[in-house]
Amino acid sequence: MQLAVLGATGGTGTLVVEQALAEGHSVTAVVRRDWTGPRHRRLRVAVADALDPGSLPPALAGTDVVLSALGSAQARRPTRVYSAGATAILTAMREVGIRRLVAVTALPIAPAAGQDLLHRRLVHPLLHRFFGGAYEDMRRMEAVLLDSDSDWTVFRPPYLRNGPATGTWRFAVDAPLPRAWTLRRADLAAAMLAATRDDRLVRRSVNLAA
Numbered sequence: 001m002q003l004a005v006l007g008a009t010g011g012t013g014t015l016v017v018e019q020a021l022a023e024g025h026s027v028t029a030v031v032r033r034d035w036t037g038p039r040h041r042r043l044r045v046a047v048a049d050a051l052d053p054g055s056l057p058p059a060l061a062g063t064d065v066v067l068s069a070l071g072s073a074q075a076r077r078p079t080r081v082y083s084a085g086a087t088a089i090l091t092a093m094r095e096v097g098i099r100r101l102v103a104v105t106a107l108p109i110a111p112a113a114g115q116d117l118l119h120r121r122l123v124h125p126l127l128h129r130f131f132g133g134a135y136e137d138m139r140r141m142e143a144v145l146l147d148s149d150s151d152w153t154v155f156r157p158p159y160l161r162n163g164p165a166t167g168t169w170r171f172a173v174d175a176p177l178p179r180a181w182t183l184r185r186a187d188l189a190a191a192m193l194a195a196t197r198d199d200r201l202v203r204r205s206v207n208l209a210a
Contacts, residue, residue: 001196004028004060006050006089007069009037012104012160015189016067017043019165023193030059050085056092065196066093068103072134079133083140090148099151100202102195104188105138107158107180107207142205153201155191157183158209165190171208173201180209 003020007013008029014037020027026042029035035045046059050070060066068089072079086103093101145152158180165186170177191208195201 002026002028002062002064003196004030004046004063004066005069006030006066006085007071009035010069010071011162012071012185012188012192013067013069015186016069016192019186019189019193025193028059028063030056051081051088053088053091056088057095060092060098061096063096063098065100065102066098067192067196068101069192070103072137079137080140082134082137083144086141086144090144090150093150100196101145101150101152102155102192103141103145103152104155104157104192105142106135107156107177107209109135109138109142110156110176110205110207151202153195153203154205155188155195156205156207157188159183160185160188166210169208169210171206173204173206175207177207177209180207183209 003025005013005016005027008017009031017027017029017037021040021042028044028046029037030046030048030050032047032049048055048059066089070081070085072081089101142154145154159182161182161184163184163186166184169183169187169191
């Protein structure tokens with residue numbers, strides 16, 4: 001499969017690239033500046049700005065699935081990285097004829113009615129104080145995807161930890177996930193790649209955790 005990874009130099013995106021190559025996929029790493037990651041015969045590096053729809057079509061051309069791990073370095077401040085990035089990606093996908101998109105937001109933006117009491121009353125309000133700018137734009141991003149006609153899947157992980165993949169995770173599709181505290185980035189990357197082959201997750205939001 002030919003995959004394009006946006007946010008390929010970030011903590012999650014780097015792992016998506018590495019795991020996709022290990023699985024035998026061909027990968028286009030879409031980056032804003034020079035690539036400093038590993039070299040591989042099935043890896044193509046494309047320099048493009050995820051917020052500029054005009055720069056993306058050449059990077060995405062010939063791709064079967066787009067995976068987005070875009071993120072903001074200033075999570076507390078207002079941002080448009082997630083929503084504007086989603087809009088630009090969808091525009092480019094339509095131009096080059098790609099339908100499948102797998103993206104990441106975060107568990108704290110899941111509907112409050114589906115959260116347990118501790119998360120709803122304490123954990124998520126506290127997180128919003130520190131990362132509210134990012135969370136608000138993630139909600140706008142999910143609205144952009146919902147309004148599109150693309151075959152998207154959104155993963156909502158909790159706090160992400162480093163470390164080797166465990167190969168196991170719990171998930172709930174369009175439903176609450178109890179005791180969702182942490183997840184390893186490597187497992188998130190693996191879940192994203194698995195979703196590229198799972199039509200049951202098309203146009204679904206997936207809460208997942210260790």
